[in-house]
Amino acid sequence: MTQKAPAVPGPVTMEKLVSLAKRRGFVFPSSEIYGGLGSTWDYGPLGVLMKNNVKAAWWRAMVQERDDIVGLDAAILMHPRVWEASGHVAGFADPLVDCKACKQRFREDHLWVGWAEKEGTVVTAAGSTEIEVDPVLEKKLEKALKRTKVAYAKAPLPKWGSDKVTTLPCPACDTVGSLTPPRMFNLMFKTFVGPVEEDASKAYLRPETAQGIFVNFENVQTTTRKKLPFGIAQMGKAFRNEITTGNFVFRCREFEQMELEFFVKPGEDDRWFEHWVAARVEFWKSVGIRPESLKVRAHAKDELSHYSKGTSDIEFQFAWGWGELEGVANRADFDLRQHSQFSGKSIKYFDEAANESVIPYVIEPSSGVDRGFLALLTDAYREEPDKDEIRVVLKLHPAIAPIKVAVLPLSKKEPLAKVAQEIYATLRKRWFVQYDDAQSIGRRYRRQDEIGTPLCVTVDFQTLEDQQVTVRDRDSMAQVRLPIAGLASALSERLGF
């Protein structure tokens, strides 16, 4: 008999997560039989359940359990002027460079960063000395370089946005002289409303859900008679034609947002900003993310968006490192002021106590469903030694787990099957429950561990005599005998709902 060396559990990697997601039906590459469509993903039978659970948890915390927040579901297509007012038509663009040799496309700032990294510690323009630099773009490079920990020498520096980038070698094919001068490329997806493709019928797929809330501020405020402070919450798809996508569902061109716009009196904004940063961290912990996997990072002044008075990111430790899970921004009165100006309709709130009209300030906690999904999957993934093998288990919070209970009869035959089917029929009225009678009980437990099912109910021959079943806990693997009568309530107590 050969002795197998005990398997060693390893750390979570993107490769393992993507593989498990595909193998067990959480996430598939979109249009896979046609070779896929870059960075586009489809949620499979278990993925859609888990994603719905993420959204339900957010909606419950943000709308159901609060008196001061109401919901909204605005259209994806909006009047094109909305995006002029929001600044997206003019400002939501990246400078892009094409390689004429290999036909690849790059963001210009990424080219400089790549080049700077290759050159070493000092950025020097070939043959140039004193060069004029657009201060905004210089800051962008400075920031990009800071991220890569490359030292930055202020001068000489190639002029950003100039043709200097054409002197760099292509990072993909290494050809020199093949890069085109940068062109501005708007990240919004454009389409046409109605049958005629002309400028007058131009529309965009929304790049964020927030604007649907701002343009409905008055509709919601007057119909609900909410007093400041109050919020409007919305979940929905948004689209950005990103050049750099990747890390699985972390950055996609089509994604789903969960956004709250919380309107407050000017002067009370700093306090509410702090409130929401803390509340949102607590939310992610409440759905099972370990505290050590989360941190808050306040943006430096030069990192802030044009509309923001202050922004903090709630970051999560993804398999590749820290990344943004949610952003909380103090947008001041930028959006309502812009929409007042562009629509010609004064958007204000009348404060009866003070007998004056104010433009409310707004605090925006904004997170992505897909990122939340990936963070929860990453944090839950564990490999544990189990005899000679490794047990892969998703330690998902019961509220997030796609399947809550699995019913496993020890035999496919009667009379066990009948009893098990009856239990299954009762339990599935309350939760998503799986019935599995294929292969050994050990393998069935493994399958449920791998998809994060918190509880397994095993129906065995003893059940026929004592009307009891074995309930196995996913995390401790402890087993207890419980009577069939009142089983749903007993499981409910263990699940927490």
Ligand SMILES: [Zn+2]
């Ligand atoms: Zn190339």
